[in-house]
Amino acid sequence: MIDPISAAWLAVAGVTLLGDPLVVVSIGIAAYLFGGRLRSGGRDRTREAMLLGLIAGALALTAALKTGLAITRPGGASTLPGSEGMGPVVESIYTWVVGPGGYAFPSGHATGAAVGWGGLAWVFADDDRRPLLVAGGAIVAIAASRVALGVHRPLEVSVGIGLGLTYLAVATRVAGTPRRTFALAGVIGTTSPLLVALDTDGLFAAGFALGGFVGWELLGAGRPSYRTSAIAIGGGLAVIGLFALRLELSQVALTLLAAGGGVAVVAAPLAVGNDRKNE
DSSP: OOOHHHHHHHHHHHHHHTTSHHHHHHHHHHHHHHHHHHSTTTTOOHHHHHHHHHHHHHHHHHHHHHHHHOOOOOTTTTSOTTGGGSOHHHHHHHHHHHOOOSOOSSOHHHHHHHHHHHHHHHHHOTTOOHHHHHHHHHHHHHHHHHHHTTSSOHHHHHHHHHHHHHHHHHIIIIIOSHHHHHHHHHHHHHHHHHHSOOOHHHHHHHHHHHHHHHHHHHHTSSSOOHHHHHHHHHHHHHHHHHHTTTSOHHHHHHHHHHHHHHHHHHHHHHHHHHHHHHO
């Protein structure tokens, strides 16, 4: 049995899970695959594709800043509240969900929530403000949960929210297309190792952005752009080759797997849609 206090902290961990990178990426993928059925704009996936690129870019940017600044967690962050009232299995799940390890500044959960949930609201808002209100509540709740759990300081989540919203606003207006949004994420993900250090999250984001870029160029940009796709693939492989001496085999595999996943996620529904149009 879990005592009531520990159960309450598990609920807080459930809130913090909504800002976890895996969850935020899953939200972006789900919006891309199924959002066209819910949005008034029909089956055009331009905004949803941009959301995928935005999320990848936010992950890469956060990873670069965290690794570069190397600010440690608050004292006692490894001792999570309420863990003493949990069994070993529940405690291990609780610790995994909260993620008290790694660097602290800026908060990755807060940044990811701002881009992921804020971007989701941007996709579906149109003239309806309710998605914006829901997203705003989710962002604040996720940020507050990180502070309550003791793994972040208030400044870290505040900067994370500000960084995420700024990136969201600038990228949607300046980039403006899925192609440029994926390209921006790829540039951040591939150049940060040169300026800072290698990071698994950054490599994943770079690989996924490269794959998303290629998938969109092949099937989502109106007509296939094989030349641009070939350049992107060649450039991506060149970057991986450049860092190959510093990368572990598992990191190379992760980057390539993320790239393949990006191509599959972006291209598959577009291919199905094109087949239906040709029937």
